[in-house]
Amino acid sequence: MENWESIDQVGMANALSQARQSFNEGGIPIGCSLVSVDGTVLGAGHNQRIQKSSPTLHGEIAAIEDAGRLKAGMYRDATIYTTLSPCSMCTGAILLYKIPRVVIGENKTFSMGAEDLLKSRGVEVVILDNPECKELMATFIREKPEEWNEDIGEE
Amino acid sequence: MENWESIDQVGMANALSQARQSFNEGGIPIGCSLVSVDGTVLGAGHNQRIQKSSPTLHGEIAAIEDAGRLKAGMYRDATIYTTLSPCSMCTGAILLYKIPRVVIGENKTFSMGAEDLLKSRGVEVVILDNPECKELMATFIREKPEEWNEDIGEE
Numbered sequence: 001m002e003n004w005e006s007i008d009q010v011g012m013a014n015a016l017s018q019a020r021q022s023f024n025e026g027g028i029p030i031g032c033s034l035v036s037v038d039g040t041v042l043g044a045g046h047n048q049r050i051q052k053s054s055p056t057l058h059g060e061i062a063a064i065e066d067a068g069r070l071k072a073g074m075y076r077d078a079t080i081y082t083t084l085s086p087c088s089m090c091t092g093a094i095l096l097y098k099i100p101r102v103v104i105g106e107n108k109t110f111s112m113g114a115e116d117l118l119k120s121r122g123v124e125v126v127i128l129d130n131p132e133c134k135e136l137m138a139t140f141i142r143e144k145p146e147e148w149n150e151d152i153g154e155e
Numbered sequence: 156m157e158n159w160e161s162i163d164q165v166g167m168a169n170a171l172s173q174a175r176q177s178f179n180e181g182g183i184p185i186g187c188s189l190v191s192v193d194g195t196v197l198g199a200g201h202n203q204r205i206q207k208s209s210p211t212l213h214g215e216i217a218a219i220e221d222a223g224r225l226k227a228g229m230y231r232d233a234t235i236y237t238t239l240s241p242c243s244m245c246t247g248a249i250l251l252y253k254i255p256r257v258v259i260g261e262n263k264t265f266s267m268g269a270e271d272l273l274k275s276r277g278v279e280v281v282i283l284d285n286p287e288c289k290e291l292m293a294t295f296i297r298e299k300p301e302e303w304n305e306d307i308g309e310e
Contacts, residue, residue, distance in 0.1 A: 049224065056220045065211045069204065072310045092247025097308045153252045155227045
């Protein structure tokens, strides 16, 4: 049996560290890590809309990109940790690579409802309701609502 | 009424040019362009798995990335042209930014069935069944099956 508690601590600590880094850079504070079942961090990253003018480097995409080219099997016992409920693009990336487990810091400040699509495709979804994840996002949305709306495709 | 025939020629010519460029570089020959309703090419790109060791720069993601940061309204009268039927990640990106129209070069050499998800969400999907798109992909899959499987998350 996997020691999820210990692996999840490593994974979410990495994701939160990325989110804090992005916040401190003036960016959107969403971080992510991709961790194998033995606790190895395969990749980590954060939203880069502001830092790199990137519309596609959301936290999850940045973490998968950071991991580089992997054989299909490497994704299939991995967990992806994200500080915020994933959008449809990041959900699609999780489904593309058949990542079987998603741990989400929080889904209160934003959710596109993609968790239901993940679950319907057999992905295990764990919600942590982490106070720091919520506080980072709430602060950013309050201070920079236009950048946030741009990131989720809203006017 | 939009002159789709003329705009679609520009869009697919750009996408095919990107696919040919990738093929000539030894990469996966899938190209894409994002074109506004007045025929302006907002962005273009191609799969970068081999060239940049990127697991996330599929053609569609590369084209959206190339367009840079856009206001939400810019996507909402745009068409995305892709030489091959999109995967779940690229489908999710199209849904995230509410791009209302997708023109697909071909869906014979590969389809993940994402066209149904696009249509169910109100996106107009046009299939061209373009012979050159098919030939580029068929040649690549025959010559480099392992790289192709890696790109679609298969063993």
